[in-house]
Amino acid sequence: MHIMEGFLPHPWWEIWFVLSLPVVAWGVYKMNRMIKESREILPLLAVSGAFVFVLSSLKMPSVTGSCSHPTGTGMGAILFGPGITAVLSAIVLIYQALFLAHGGLTTLGANIFSMGIAGPLIGYLVYRLASRMGLGMYLSVFLAAMLADWATYLVTSMQLALAFPAASGGIVASFQAFMAVFAITQVPLAVVEGAVTALMFKYLVRLRGDILVRLRVASASAIRLLQEASP
Amino acid sequence: MRLEIAVLGIVALFAILFIYQSTTGEHEWAGADDQSEGVIDELTDGAYEPWSSPIWEPPSGEVESLLFALQAALGSLAIGYFLGYYQGRMRKEGEQKEGKGEAGSDA
Numbered sequence: 001m002h003i004m005e006g007f008l009p010h011p012w013w014e015i016w017f018v019l020s021l022p023v024v025a026w027g028v029y030k031m032n033r034m035i036k037e038s039r040e041i042l043p044l045l046a047v048s049g050a051f052v053f054v055l056s057s058l059k060m061p062s063v064t065g066s067c068s069h070p071t072g073t074g075m076g077a078i079l080f081g082p083g084i085t086a087v088l089s090a091i092v093l094i095y096q097a098l099f100l101a102h103g104g105l106t107t108l109g110a111n112i113f114s115m116g117i118a119g120p121l122i123g124y125l126v127y128r129l130a131s132r133m134g135l136g137m138y139l140s141v142f143l144a145a146m147l148a149d150w151a152t153y154l155v156t157s158m159q160l161a162l163a164f165p166a167a168s169g170g171i172v173a174s175f176q177a178f179m180a181v182f183a184i185t186q187v188p189l190a191v192v193e194g195a196v197t198a199l200m201f202k203y204l205v206r207l208r209g210d211i212l213v214r215l216r217v218a219s220a221s222a223i224r225l226l227q228e229a230s231p
Numbered sequence: 232m233r234l235e236i237a238v239l240g241i242v243a244l245f246a247i248l249f250i251y252q253s254t255t256g257e258h259e260w261a262g263a264d265d266q267s268e269g270v271i272d273e274l275t276d277g278a279y280e281p282w283s284s285p286i287w288e289p290p291s292g293e294v295e296s297l298l299f300a301l302q303a304a305l306g307s308l309a310i311g312y313f314l315g316y317y318q319g320r321m322r323k324e325g326e327q328k329e330g331k332g333e334a335g336s337d338a
Contacts (some may be wrong), residue, residue, distance in 0.1 A: 003264075004264070004265075005285045009279070051306065053302055061249045100289060166274050174270075177273070181270055188245055199238045
């Protein structure tokens with residue numbers, strides 16, 4: 001989903017910056033407030049950021065015969081919401097733009113928007129919806145992380161399509177062309193990402209169920225049931 | 232344990248699929264992010280020139296994979312450290328509770 005340096009023409013790269021920066025700023029504000037309220041959150045915040053670091057560095061082969069990478073943003077999205085996850089993603093994207101020539105500084109706004117905002121927002125909403133439907137925590141996490149991953153690539157395809165409409169068929173045709181690159185490649189990766197994220201939550205439930213309750217990720221009774229199920 | 236087995240199954244299926252595919256077909260295994268560059272070329276008939284380029288690029292594939300590995304290593308380190316911290320804390324709290332429980336029953 002990294003749009004390469006220089007590959008978004010004017011005015012698109014500016015537009016995505018304008019849309020992304022306020023969310024990152026809001027995320028920084030929210031993060032500071034949360035840390036001030038309870039320092040116990042800090043390790044969990046670090047783990048969520050580290051999870052993005054690890055997963056977005058893994059370029060995995062997929063069924064289409066090409067490689068792509070997961071995003072790792074589902075965990076942060078479920079725990080802290082899209083604002084803070086936007087900050088975590090921005091840190092990773094800046095690292096990759098500076099040291100790996102992966103993504104870019106001019107396309108940073110667009111990449112933060114797809115990976116740090118749109119994906120996590122979908123993940124957050126899916127998790128809330130799934131747990132309200134009573135799907136169980138781990139299944140909800142699986143669905144949320146999987147769809148956050150997939151939505152990220154959907155948004156990247158849209159961003160590229162808007163910037164490069166096809167001569168015949170316009171934006172819709174180029175959206176299909178970019179989706180052909182990303183959509184199917186990403187399906188198995190998204191499934192793996194969902195599964196690994198669900199496993200992370202199992203350990204979080206065991207180790208710090210109390211913080212999950214405080215972050216309103218799950219009710220105290222639900223956490224107790226899960227802890228009793230696997231002591 | 233059921234969740235662990237399910238996750239392991241999904242990862243194994245993913246690996247088997249890759250091994251099968253890599254032995255049967257001709258695939259480039261190129262990065263999807265780079266492929267989008269080709270699509271842009273097609274859509275614009277090669278007319279689009281990127282208007283800026285990275286300030287610094289890893290000088291070789293080896294250096295690039297080093298930096299990617301470093302990224303993964305730093306992340307894993309943090310995850311392991313903090314989950315270990317939580318684990319140790321939980322154990323200590325458990326011991327303290329047990330200790331208190333015994334003292335209470337003595338009195």
